[in-house]
Amino acid sequence: MPSISQKGQVMPESPIRKLVPFAEEAKRKGIKVIHLNIGQPDIKTPQVALDAVKNNTLEVLEYSRTEGSEAYREKIADYYAEKGIEVSANEIMVTTGGSEALSFAMGSIADNGDEIIIPEPFYANYNGFATASGIKVLPVVSQIEDNFALPAIEEFEKLITNSTRAILICNPGNPTGYLYTKKEIQKLAEIVKKHDLFLIADEVYREFAYDGREHHSILREPGLDENAIVIDSVSKRYSMCGARIGYLVSRNNKLIKTALKFAQARLSPPTYAQIASEAALSTPQSYFDEVNKEYTERRDVLIAELEKIEGVKIGKPQGAFYCIVELPIKDADDFAQWLLEDFRINNETVMVAPAAGFYATEGLGKNQVRIAYVLERDSLKRAVNILQEALKSYIG
Known part of the structure; x- marks a missing residue:
């Protein structure tokens, strides 16, 4: 057999x-x-997104650009600008869900046997993405007694070796719902700069912050342009899980060019879903x-x-x-x-x-x-x- x-x-x-x-x-x-x-x-799901697909006049359902349509990426950049985050359309890659964005990120920064540090518990599929990429996950335990706050930075430093390529967080967290504070993000920024690592932040739940708290994106951190990689998605934000549209965002030009090669191998993200997702950006606050x-x-x-x-x-x-x-x-x-x-x-x-x-x-x-x-x-x-x-x- x-x-x-x-x-x-x-x-x-x-x-x-x-x-x-x-x-x-x-x-x-x-x-x-x-x-x-x-x-x-x-x-x-916002009606504007559903109507964009229902009422479109396409006669040929063509491939889009590998990195996603330029019009859509420009509007995503506008969305980030409204959040006080300046990125260009060329620093955004549209993917088939946030899952693909994370897979492209891992493939672009790590080789077989390399390591990524992740506070646990974490989104279960991180294990799967890492396994598929030949990456070893090094967990740092966060405790339910502390409401799953960021573990001490010393716990991260204990794990860093020559094989470490990144720290990965989900903010706000799946499965914990924990929202990292600005101070915690700054601590992570300091350690990745100190050890020349990437900081990957899965920020797909950024719109869902409660009790007057504010989400602090790693893209807001000064001096982190070469280190920061954001994973984002329309699935939860607009209740569009079936659209399977996400994006990878980084000001690191070399990272984006490398991820583009992985993206070219799958040709392009789905056209109809991009139409719906672009329309969803006009959803009111x-x-x-x-x-x-x-x-x-x-x-x-x-x-x-x-x-x-x-x-x-x-x-x-x-x-x-x-x-x-x-x-x-x-x-x-x-x-x-x-x-x-x-x-x-x-x-x-x-x-x-x-x-x-x-x-x-x-x-x-x-x-x-x-x-x-x-x-x-x-x-x-x-x-x-x-x-x-x-x-x-x-x-x-």
């Missing part, structure tokens, strides 16, 4: 999607599954104000309900729409599967994402889950009630 690659064998499963077969089986039995496992917002208000209320309801459960620890999100919850169990993977296979209330059950897959350190996160509060408040209340009753019944 032909053999499968070693890389393929060690490629991690997604903790977000690996339980899907169990959820689908539950649905086939007529059970309603409340999805807390995935960040698919129920917020409506009132849309984001309303969305932020809604997510803040959902977060507050979720936290208040979870705090009623004995033995539960919660990291309170300051942005994005996720939180990590520590449960009084030993194995969240087993618990999550059991919920789908064996537990229901009024013919409803809940799907959560086991958190171990958001860590690189073996054994961490085994008793934690990630919850996405992308559902309306009544659904969140019912879901937490199901969790509370399930914990009383579960023996694991």
Whole structure:
């Protein structure tokens, strides 16, 4: 029998999607599954984006430019300028989702066996992207007791070797919802300049910052032009996950030219999705104000309900729409599967994402889950009630 690659064998499963077969089986039995496992917002996509596709008059669906249409990149640059960030269209590359932007970034800065330092828990697919690129992830543990704040810089310095190429953060964080302060970003900027590393910031949730907090982009840091790489996306900002449009942003000209070679190999990002995404840039600020208000209320309801459960620890999100919850169990993977296979209330059950897959350190996160509060408040209340009753019944 032909053999499968070693890389393929060690490629991690997604903790977000690996339980899907169990959820689908539950649905086939007529059970309603409340999805807390995935960040698919129920917020409506801006109508202007949908209309741009519906009403366009294209007669030939052509390739776009490899780096994305010039008109779209110019408008993205305008969007950043409104945020106080000056970048040119030539410093922006449109990609097929933020995922591709991150893959291009990793491929452009690191070779097989090189290392990237990431505070954990982190977006689970970072493990997958790193594995596909032959990169070793070196985790720095952040603690739920500290609400997943940036670990001490000394912990980063302990890990830096001649093979280290970058520090990668998600800000605001998936899966923690933590929003890095300006001071924390400045500390990271100092260390990457000191050791001549890249600082990659996944900023796809930049619009979602709560309680009067402000998102501080690494692109605002002076003296970081050669080091800073930003990953961005329309998926969550405009509730357009299916568009699969993201972008890579850097003032490092050599980095952009290198990433362009990777992009040329896949030809171009999708044309219709670029049309929709360009139109979405005209979405008024009132849309984001309303969305932020809604997510803040959902977060507050979720936290208040979870705090009623004995033995539960919660990291309170300051942005994005996720939180990590520590449960009084030993194995969240087993618990999550059991919920789908064996537990229901009024013919409803809940799907959560086991958190171990958001860590690189073996054994961490085994008793934690990630919850996405992308559902309306009544659904969140019912879901937490199901969790509370399930914990009383579960023996694991």
